Amino acid sequence: MSDTIQNPSSVSSMTGRIALVTGITGQDGAYLAELLLGKGYRVVGMARRSASADMVSARLRWLGVLDRVELVDGDLLDLSALIRIVQSVQPDEVYNLAAQSFVAASWQQPLLTGQATGIGAANMLEAVRLARPQARFYQASSSEMYGLIQEKVQTEKTPFYPRSPYAVAKLYAHWMTVNYRESFGLHASSGILFNHESPLRGIEFVTRKVTDGVARIKLGLAKTLPLGNLDATRDWGHARDYVRAMWLMLQQDVASDYVVATGRTTSIRELCRIAFSHAGLNYEDHVETRADLIRPAEVDVLLGDASKARATLGWSPVITLEEMVAEMVEADLARHRAAAAR
Numbered sequence: 457m458s459d460t461i462q463n464p465s466s467v468s469s470m471t472g473r474i475a476l477v478t479g480i481t482g483q484d485g486a487y488l489a490e491l492l493l494g495k496g497y498r499v500v501g502m503a504r505r506s507a508s509a510d511m512v513s514a515r516l517r518w519l520g521v522l523d524r525v526e527l528v529d530g531d532l533l534d535l536s537a538l539i540r541i542v543q544s545v546q547p548d549e550v551y552n553l554a555a556q557s558f559v560a561a562s563w564q565q566p567l568l569t570g571q572a573t574g575i576g577a578a579n580m581l582e583a584v585r586l587a588r589p590q591a592r593f594y595q596a597s598s599s600e601m602y603g604l605i606q607e608k609v610q611t612e613k614t615p616f617y618p619r620s621p622y623a624v625a626k627l628y629a630h631w632m633t634v635n636y637r638e639s640f641g642l643h644a645s646s647g648i649l650f651n652h653e654s655p656l657r658g659i660e661f662v663t664r665k666v667t668d669g670v671a672r673i674k675l676g677l678a679k680t681l682p683l684g685n686l687d688a689t690r691d692w693g694h695a696r697d698y699v700r701a702m703w704l705m706l707q708q709d710v711a712s713d714y715v716v717a718t719g720r721t722t723s724i725r726e727l728c729r730i731a732f733s734h735a736g737l738n739y740e741d742h743v744e745t746r747a748d749l750i751r752p753a754e755v756d757v758l759l760g761d762a763s764k765a766r767a768t769l770g771w772s773p774v775i776t777l778e779e780m781v782a783e784m785v786e787a788d789l790a791r792h793r794a795a796a797a798r
């Protein structure tokens with residue numbers, strides 16, 4: 457990649473609408489690109505320059521959309537580049553998905569996380585305000601902002617109590633989005649998304665770590681799976697469902713903040729049971745708990761109430777946890793079988 461856009465105008469847009477997506481190489485970036493291309497958008501994805509360019513595009517390739525997305529080099533820490541990109545792309549919609557998104561890593565890299573996940577979002581808001589204030593803006597906020605839970609079921613009105621450097625950075629980005637909406641009149645919405653997963657989830661996150669572990673154990677490549685806290689519970693949905701909510705938010709006349717969640721919470725232990733039993737295995741025979749995988753501070757329970765998204769956006773999730781875990785286990789089995797056959 458370079459400073460200029462790759463694949464320029466290789467796709468003529470059916471709607472004439474242009475979307476700029478940061479974090480295009482991540483899980484949500486790939487699914488969102490697929491959704492927007494399906495709706496006829498011209499999709500420009502911002503990605504960091506990498507020495508391993510083929511790895512950068514792996515998820516887009518997996519979904520079969522790589523050649524239809526235009527990629528441009530950019531880093532959230534580089535405001536001047538962001539301004540130039542927004543100026544040249546002139547997007548109608550900007551989806552800010554880029555972040556250092558791994559909670560556990562944020563204790564090892566608190567300042568970098570603050571820069572990318574917090575200040576990075578402010579940089580993007582500034583770039584939009586200066587170069588394309590009429591664009592609609594989406595900020596990837598997180599249920600991690602609730603942290604030490606103040607209400608059993610979390611809504612847009614539940615008080616926040618962040619419990620990691622990641623969550624603190626996301627809270628800053630969230631309030632900057634609200635402030636840019638209220639101060640400068642930007643059409644800026646914030647999606648408070650609860651955990652969402654898929655076969656494209658990074659391997660370090662617990663769902664994918666479990667489904668990859670199940671596949672390796674099933675194929676005789678490993679015997680055990682080390683995990684941390686099995687008692688925390690998460691409200692898990694599928695990324696494909698959740699990117700639809702992002703898009704719906706930017707189609708509203710008035711920008712706002714929305715919880716996006718399934719309304720069901722499940723422990724890591726139960727997730728293990730579902731995933732292992734899908735492959736005919738008993739998790740208790742293979743899962744080991746390891747103290748070094750326990751976090752300095754934990755978010756014990758997350759359970760979201762997406763009533764506002766349901767009522768205003770007409771959004772509700774379609775894919776169940778069991779269906780998603782089955783899809784992920786099957787994808788990891790296929791991946792390991794293909795690697796063994798090479």
Ligand code: NDP
Nearest residue numbers: 479481482483484531532553554555557596598649651652
């Ligand atoms: P991923 O970790 O899969 O993707 C993160 C993306 O951000 C990658 O493309 C990464 O690029 C990019 N990135 C990181 N730092 C920078 C930077 N300094 N400049 C430019 N790009 C950068 O995350 P997801 O797709 O799962 O999540 C998308 C967003 O939604 C994130 O902001 C995340 O925090 C948030 N979120 C996610 C939830 C989930 O359950 N998935 C729930 C709630 C919020 P590279 O490939 O180069 O590393």
Ligand code: GDR
Nearest residue numbers: 557559598599600650651660661662663683684685688749
């Ligand atoms: P989370 O996701 O921190 O909720 O953040 P993750 O899958 O990393 O952890 C979920 C829960 O599982 C427990 N856990 C383990 N987690 C990992 N990664 N590895 C383990 O071995 C392990 N063992 C137990 C954790 O302690 C935790 O309770 C995700 C990210 O996508 C964020 O970017 C996003 O904002 C939130 O979801 C909503």
